[in-house]
Structure formats: structure tokens, C-alpha cells
Amino acid sequence: MITLIIPAVFIGLLFHGIHRKVIARIQERPGPPIWQEILHTLKFSFKQTWIPKTASMPMYVFIVAVSIAIWTGAFYIVFSGGSLLLLFAVFMLHKITEHGLGLSSGSPYGKFGAIRSVMSAASEIPLFATIAGIYVVTGSLMISDITRYQEIHGPLLTGAFPIAIAMYIVILSKMHYGPFSIIEAKEIVSGNRTEHFGVWRAGLEVAYALKTFVLLAAFVLLFIGALPWYLMLIAMLIVLISLSFICAFTPMLSPFDAVAMQTVITGVLAVYIIILGVIG
Amino acid sequence: MNKESYLAVTIITAVILVLAAYAVSIGIEPGWLPVIVVVLTFPVFILALFLWWNASNVEGDIPFTGY
Numbered sequence: 001m002i003t004l005i006i007p008a009v010f011i012g013l014l015f016h017g018i019h020r021k022v023i024a025r026i027q028e029r030p031g032p033p034i035w036q037e038i039l040h041t042l043k044f045s046f047k048q049t050w051i052p053k054t055a056s057m058p059m060y061v062f063i064v065a066v067s068i069a070i071w072t073g074a075f076y077i078v079f080s081g082g083s084l085l086l087l088f089a090v091f092m093l094h095k096i097t098e099h100g101l102g103l104s105s106g107s108p109y110g111k112f113g114a115i116r117s118v119m120s121a122a123s124e125i126p127l128f129a130t131i132a133g134i135y136v137v138t139g140s141l142m143i144s145d146i147t148r149y150q151e152i153h154g155p156l157l158t159g160a161f162p163i164a165i166a167m168y169i170v171i172l173s174k175m176h177y178g179p180f181s182i183i184e185a186k187e188i189v190s191g192n193r194t195e196h197f198g199v200w201r202a203g204l205e206v207a208y209a210l211k212t213f214v215l216l217a218a219f220v221l222l223f224i225g226a227l228p229w230y231l232m233l234i235a236m237l238i239v240l241i242s243l244s245f246i247c248a249f250t251p252m253l254s255p256f257d258a259v260a261m262q263t264v265i266t267g268v269l270a271v272y273i274i275i276l277g278v279i280g
Numbered sequence: 281m282n283k284e285s286y287l288a289v290t291i292i293t294a295v296i297l298v299l300a301a302y303a304v305s306i307g308i309e310p311g312w313l314p315v316i317v318v319v320l321t322f323p324v325f326i327l328a329l330f331l332w333w334n335a336s337n338v339e340g341d342i343p344f345t346g347y
Contacts, residue, residue: 005318047334076319
């Protein structure tokens, strides 16, 4: 499984490129080639690199390493059939790294991004609904048990559709150029990543590629089940393209609207889970 | 740090990653140990690799890492 991390990084970067391409084609632009994000990461890794005078040096550097580390850990959790609670812990750590990224640079744009990251912690709330709903339906929080459950009872995508929607919204909130991507909105330049350039940005691109790969794989495993690797990749690609469509058609929400919408969605799902738990 | 130092860190972490992969393949116990090693080593490997090929061959603190 260790040898799969490097291919996962490249596939994640390729997915980012496909995401940009699909959005561009929907908006009637030619868009970049799909391998653009791979070139982008390599380009950053060759760019001049230093640490800004206003930055907190240890945090500025180590937050990049921590970002890569947590998604490497998440990769193992998902593919070894580990606990959903651990995956949830990774999501929480990711929030902290987003916040730390913005604060470490000392840039006002970065700090705005960091503040928005804290505000948009509501984007993690649908994950509570996913975890609770999956436990109510399958009786387990281990990914290996959940995939076994689906081999017997069929995919949770059809059996527990609202829970799948909750997880889908969590993934949507993590996608670039999406309606919930308020931490990297253009009015604050690149948000919390503004001052991370050169090698540091390349490292972040690696972390985010792993993040996209892990999130899409987790969705497929949790709601469709274990598939052969090529079908798994195709399923991940289909989920990604559907997300790209939403990102292309939906304007970026204001920070308050983003939080309100995610909270409302979670409330609706909470009602569904209560009904499922009582009646089901 | 200079270019040679970054190269040394890259090689050391690459060797550790290969050893961790081997440890997994022979089913070493406890199984979580090589995973922890990879989680801690992989970020260092990536950043050291990028910093190595980014660094100049001339003397000095390049990439510049602090005032």
C-alpha cells in the first residue's frame, strides 16, 4: 500500500486538472490541459523559495509537512478499512492546518482565509450526519465492515441516499472553485495559501492531491462498496465530474450563506437520522 | 541548509520509505509501525526532494530560509 501513495498523488493532481477542464468546458472556455496541475506542482517546486519576513518560520514550514502527513494517514485509514472516526479526526486536523496556513504567513489575506476557515467549520457538520447515519444503518464505523455490509445488502447510495448526500456536500466543500470555497476566494487573493509559494506551495499541492484522492475513494467505498481498482477509479471520476458540474454552475456563496446552508442541510439530515433510528 | 544537505535528507528518507514498504510486505508486527513511519517520513521526503532540486549549486543559504 505504501507504494500506492506516489500514484495516488499523481492521480489526485490529474483529477484536479480534470476538475478545471470540466468547469472550463461548461463555461465555454478551452481550459488548461488535464495534466496542468501536475506541471503546476512541478513548476512551483522549481520556483524561487524563501520564508517571508512576517511569517512565523516553524509554523510556516511545518504546517505544509503536517498537511501532507495527515492525508497520507487518511490514505491508510481508507484503504486499510479503518475507522470512520479516525477519518473524521483527519478532517478536523485538516481544518487546523487550513487555519494554521493562513495565520503562519502574517499576510492579511492569509489571516482572512484562516478566519474564514474557522467560520466554515460548519462544513464538517454534515460529516457528523454521515457518521451517525452510517452507524444507524450498518451498525459499524469500520470502513471494512461497511463495505462488507454493502456486499450483502447492496450499495448505501440507494439504501441511505440522504446520508450519501451529506458526505457529498462535505466533499463539495473541500473542492477548489466550489460554492463553499470561501477560504480561497479571489477577493482575498488565494486566501490562506496566499503567502505559500515555491516549494511550500508544491508541497501543499501534493497534500491536496492526496486529499481529493482520499475523499473520492472514501465516498465510493462508503456508498458504492469495494470495487476492482479500475472500476474504483472510474467511479471516483464520475463523482468528481458531478462535483465539477456543481462548481461550474454555482457561484461562490458569501461566508455567512455558506455556513447557513451547511447548517440547514445538517439539520434536515439530523431529522432523517432520528426518524431512521426510531422507525428503522 | 545547502544542496548537499537536502540531498542527504532526501536519500535518507527514501531509504526509510523503502524499508517501511519492505516491512509491510513481510508482514512485520505491529502492523501500524511502518504506517506511522511512512506518515512521518513521506512529507519530509517530498519537501526535501523539492528543496534539493530547487537549491542552487553556489555557496550560501539557498533556498533562503529566514532572515
